[in-house]
Amino acid sequence: MALPDILKYKGWLKTERIIHAFKFIDRKDFLRKGEKHLAELDQPMSIGYGQTISQPLTVAFMMELLQPEPGEKILDIGSGSGWTTAILAHIVSGGVGRQPRKKGKVIGIEIIPELAEYGKENVSKYNFIESGIAEIVCGDGSKGYPKEAPYDKILASATAREIPKAWKDQVKKGGRIVVPVGNSIWLLINKARGKFEEQEHPGFVFVPLVEQ
Secondary structure (H helix, E strand, O other), rough: OOOOHHHHHHHEEEEEEEHHHHHHHHHHHHHOOOOHHHHOOOOEEEEEEEEEOOOOOHHHHHHHHOOOOOOOEEEEEEOOOOOHHHHHHHOOOOOOOOOOOOOOOOEEEEEHHHHHHHHHHHHHHOOOOOOOOOOEOOOOOHOOHHOOOEEEEEEEOOOOOOOOHHHHEEEEEEEEEEEEEOOEEEEEEEEOOEEEEEEEEOOOOOEOOOOO
């Protein structure tokens, strides 16, 4: 049984468009040479520079909290290998079923220049960069990315000490932020005028968010 099927069977993957993206975007395309044969393991893997590609179970859980939709604009903070950026790009572009009325976009932001380039190369394997569905930016994700704001959704894949105000300012009303803080994954839903509904899901481990 392939890893996405195992995650579905165990209840981590539930939403059809997210399941389809996990099957279409091959994790091995985002691992370093010599480790591609380990892509089906449900564990984080090093991508160098003290960073990792997250455990598939954790990514599945965060995607289900985020609930990305076709046509949305999403900011992917700490994009690293580009795996989550590619999964999101597949979804926002209408990857399965009907095409969105307007093409979505994913901006991956990565502070480590070498990883930003690595992620861009990986995401390009699916033609998302060339088609304008995805963009990889080298920068400090703790500040968000005001140039493309506001966003429908914001995903962060490294643990923050606290949730930056910039992220809250850059997400639309009704939008979602999914971010690790300490050993918990938090879901924030922008209800109105900067008031957020918050849900905490403890029991996870992440590398720290690198800031300037």
